[in-house]
Amino acid sequence: MTIRTRAFERVEEVSALPIYRDRKAALLTDFYQLTMMYGYHQADGQDQRVVFDLFYRTNPCGNGYVIAAGLEQVVWYLHNLRFDDEDIAYLRSLGAFSDDFLEELRNFRFTGHLYAVPEGTVVFPNEPLLRFEGRVFELQLVESAVLSFVNHQSLIATKARRIVDAARANTAHPNAPVIEMGLRRAQNMDASVFGARAAMIGGCVGTSNVLAGQSFGMAVLGTQAHSWIQNFDSELEAFRAYAQTFPDNVVLLVDTYDVLRSGVPNAIALARELEAQGRKVHSIRIDSGDLAYFSKRARQMLDAAGYPDIGIIASSDLDEFTIRDLLIQGAKITSWGVGTHLITSQGCPALGGVYKLAAREREGELEPCIKVSENASKVTNPGKKQVLRFIVEGHASADLIALDDEVIDPTQPIELFDPVHTYKRKTIRNFTVEPLLTPVYQSGELVYELPTLTDIQSRVEDQLKLFSSEVLRPVNPHGYHVDLSQRLWNLKHDLLLAQRPAGVPST
Template sequence: MTLSTTAGGQPGALFTDLYQLTMMQGYYRHGLHEQDSTFDLYFRRLPFEGGYAVWAGLEPMLDTLSTLRFSEADLAYLETLGDFRADFLAALRGWRFTGQVDAFPEGSLVFPHEPLLTVKAPLWEAQLVETMLLNTLNFQTLVATKAARCVLAARSSPHGGEVVEFGARRAQGPDGALSATRAAVVGGVTGTSNVEAARRFGLPVTGTHAHAWVESFPTELDAFRAYAAVYPDATTLLLDTVDTLRSGLPNAITVARELRAAGYELRGVRLDSGDLAYLSRHARAALDAAGFPDVRIVASNDLSESVIAGVIAEGGRVDVYGVGTQLVTAGGPGGGALGGVYKLSSLNGRPRMKLTGDPGKASVPGEKRVWRAHDGQGLLAWDVLTLGDPPRTGDAVSDPTNPLRAARLPADLTWTDARQTVLRGGQRTRPEEPLKAVQTRAQTDLAALPPETRRLLNPHRYRVSLAADVAALRDRVSAELRDHAGL
């Protein structure tokens, strides 16, 4: 069974958790569904034990929100569940999302405890879309962040290096594979092996041949020659079916000479097993000595940012890293899932918060703005949440999870409003941004992040703070909740 989607391919209205629908009916029955609500989407912990996250998935989510409707088939199915009354189902027939969404532009670097996206909408509208928002934005932000880490690791080589996405066969289903490719592009990858993703997102598509190709011919050299005969302008040869250095590499050089004699050039060789640093050094030396310095060396085999960094540290000479499983599944320490949450912060103009017994999980009430500062060198320096006005020099600010961790803002900061209104009245405020523009924004933000925050291991913590007005509101609402509960 495939996922029910709209005519445009976005998730349909039933792509939600049941309790969103049961709460919607409850709000409707009690006359609460049209209350003005504000929900914030944010996460509490950075993935991969890193210093940043790359915000991704916003553009496809805006498409979903602006076209979301309950179809007749949706309503017929809900009726079969026996939990929904006829008057509620009739009300859903004309339902659509009419709210406002304020968000960081896609591709921005984002950090814990700041509202990445705020939904302002009638309560039943804002409630329904929670699952879709979290599903799309959590996953794509996680993969985009993993991709950025791999790309930064590859670019640390003095010889340069790029990353392409090779993960379709290990992704979580077709939908996960396509979403992962899109998010990986936001994070900086330059191409994909997935033909459908390349078509859909306008990407370069890349690939070689499999071991089965070599095994289908009498000898490895026969296989290489046969492949080159079919694709003389685009031949990349897989070297490790028999023995990388003693068989695959000499045979590839033989074919490279034959291609050159016919007026073509071997494009690349691929390493898919073994000690990639050692093998790529020897392959580069042999190719250069044979007169083929422009043949690119491609590496695959369960790569991650740490493996890429290790290959480079050991003198590897890889030009292209094909990253698959670890990228599309967001594997590694601190990966697997982004813990994004969606919390009510205001209802009919009155602040709301989740207090809870764990201070680290308490939400921040009120309708907030996020201000981002660059320092005198143009580097990202500080994010501050306020109830309205931008921060000022000397203002006292505090950590969202530890009020005792306080500071005063220095004078050399330039503040900008970090978010934009991207949906108003349920419709986009601007055309969809091209994926390339989103990727460029991510690269710009990464270049502006201090190196000690950008590094892979033990990065410095980027500061996100509450202005005094937000902190005071949180303290007041928290005290009121405790008083009402008799705590």
């Protein structure tokens, strides 16, 4: 019998959202996960306890950090992870698995532990974002799906934040909003809907995607297409018809024919007509051409006509670099519509998160284990771990990846050292410690109440205030300190030495 805690009720609410409703989860996996599960089953090793970490190795887009996202989707997945009759029938048709294995799948439930970094947390390379503990049979299955969820949404949230920060560099309009408009360019439906959600986590104020708006309670925004203007005998007639249809949100697309000789003059003409009725034009939108030049000239024309409050929205294949350049050139843009480059994270299409074994059961005890590689960056950190953030005078000073049972005394100074260049050391005093990994599942029971999207957005803003502008800058950011505890470093070093073939000298 399932205990109906608030955490359980909240995930049931999430599962009922339109994008999740009636969706199946079990077969969202790579086939080799099932073949490995079958191998464990055949070897009678399916109940072996293991620990897996999900982390990434390199910040995307040249950024200095990542915004963690996707945990809601992970929880939905684990909550609804069941193999139904249709799933079992399909797997049986493959001819690869025995009937007793398929019956094991029919009874599948997630019974393990999950610790995770809450969505909206600022994180760094090699820090576990999720830590799974439990039966290898279960933890092998979930790898592909949870990587998909966390990799995608963390990537898009981070890209969105880069774009939002670029837009906020506008000193005349420091709160210039960014609208996510990528539906038609996203790779598929899920990428567009969950990408829109991640964009909101990153700081966008709304989306053009109606299904995303319905699913997650986002503001849905949109104006008109060039075809609307073309379908009337004149541009002014099209503007009038739109203003009559949407009297409280008159936004006019002014680049269908000629921005400065037609679009803006017609917008001004309509503004005068509406003013006589006690109404107003809210904004114009420019979707092509030299956005810096057109926005400056349009601003001059609108101001000269007595309409300094009419905003200027820009779209047209924007990204953080284009927005920054436009502002350097003095563009007079008050809000931004960003599509392709945001929803696809163009230029950096994947986060590259991985899911690696950190400990396995041996003789009834969990034993740390390590993956060795010729590439030093791919050598894993062994054991059950926690991530500790040191806060000094209200600012994040460093993160420490430590073994889960380590206790840090905040009354004593602590010396941190770079895990590769160990001569680089930093002493921290008068700090508080914030553990980043929080319990989500305990023995298969959900103990974490999923936050609302608004709560996650607030967490992002609070998190970013902890870090220096040098860490947050989008180009050549200062590297934030992420170190290993002495115990973890010693364990890793000992395991690496133990892996060296006999007779091979150390270097």
